[in-house]
Amino acid sequence: MGVVGPPVSSHDGLHCEASKLWRKVCVETSVELQLLAEKWKLLLTGLMFQYIHGLAARGVHYLHRPGPTLQDLGYMILPELEEKEATSWTFHPFVYHSKRFYTVLLWRRILAFLVASQLLRIITFYSTQLPGPNYHCHEGSKLARLPPPESITEVLLINFPHGVIYGCGDLIFSSHMIFTLVFVLTYHKYGSKRFVKLLAWVIAIIQSLLIVASRKHYTVDVVVAWYTVNLMVFFIDKKLPEMPDRSTGSQPMLPLNIKEKDGKPREENLKLSNGNSADTxxxxxxxxxxxxxxxxxxxxxxxxxxxxxxx
Known part of the structure; x- marks a missing residue:
């Protein structure tokens, strides 16, 4: 008769699972840091452009001149809401059992989409300044016209966050829809939950209606954002190198252009990231x-x- 070993306790099982999870976290962190060391300049440029975009929006506020609200079909259909706004975001966990992408590479794509769309937006709203439809942009409001800045510091600080929330003149096209559509399109391609994809598109449509109803933007700002952002994402996505799909397990843990560190083979990192040990x-x-x-x-x-x- 064979010798029966001692039963494995639930405590040992939990300890094993925790050990696998910790190894996975360590390997994922190591890989992402190596990618960050390579791509940090591009990521930093994208993040810095977020400030430039805010600075441009603040600058056009100095040029804003209040006037009668333009005739708008959306305003005729949707009743005006109070001073409220709804925004929804979807985040993917850093460590997930079937993580399909590299976080650094994903954010590199997202920032590329944002920068291209925001650059077009800056060119557009500086070309023609429209009277802001929001309540704080109407004639008589102290925020509708900004006095000339007293110093360059006042401009560079953009009166954050008050100046960002109560801006006027940066209308065509909607910045809210840029962020929403970029994240929805990105999740639609790289996400794995069909229900979340459907929900994200529904939320994008609802947010479009809420933006018009809150009089934050004209309807044209939302409509232009829908086809401009989609086209920008489509063309830029074609130009960028495709990210390796990790869901099938056929792709290496590290991209081919990432150097090995500490003498650990890439296959060992792959096994550890899946929670397995590198045995015979x-x-x-x-x-x-x-x-x-x-x-x-x-x-x-x-x-x-x-x-x-x-x-």
Whole structure:
């Protein structure tokens, strides 16, 4: 009769799961930091442009001249809301069982979409200043006209956050819809939950109506944002290199242009990221993935077989 070992307690099982999760967190963090070390300049440029976009919106407020609200079909259909606004965001956890993307590379794409759309927006609202439809942009409001700045510091600080919330003149097209559509389109491509994708599009439509109803923007600002952002994302996404799909398990843990550190093989990082240990059985499995098959200790390269070379 075989010897029965001691039963595995639930405490040991929890400890094992916690150990796997910790290894996964460590490996994911290491990979993302290596990517960040390569791509930090592009990411920093995208983040800095967010400030430039806010600075441009603040600058056009100095040019704003209040006037009668333009005739707007959306205003005729939707009743005006009070001074409220709704915004919804969807975030993906950093560590997930079936993480399909690299966080640094994903944010690189998002910032590229945002910068391109915001650059077009700056050109557009500086070309023609329209009278703001919001309550604080009407004639008689102390925020409708800004006095000339007394110093360059006043301009650079953009009166944050008050100056961002109560801006006038940065209308065509909607910045709210830029952010919403960029995140919705990104999740639609890289997300895995069909229900969340559908919900995100529904929220984008609802937010479009709320923006018009709150008189934050004219209807044309929202309409232009819908086709401009979609077109910008479509064309820029074609120009950017496609991110490796990690959901199938066929892609390496690290991109090919990332150097190995600490002498750890890339396959070991892949196994650790999946919560498995790098034991002998895993080594044989990795050899098969790399094109090397093991048979009773004799290793035959599949590449030689594919080329018709016999040994």
């Amino acid at each position: 059985a895993d080594w044989r499995q990795r050899m098969q993935v790399n094109g090397t098959h093991g048979d009773d200790g004799n290793h035959i390269r599949s590449e030689s077989a594919a080329n018709g070379v016999n040994r």
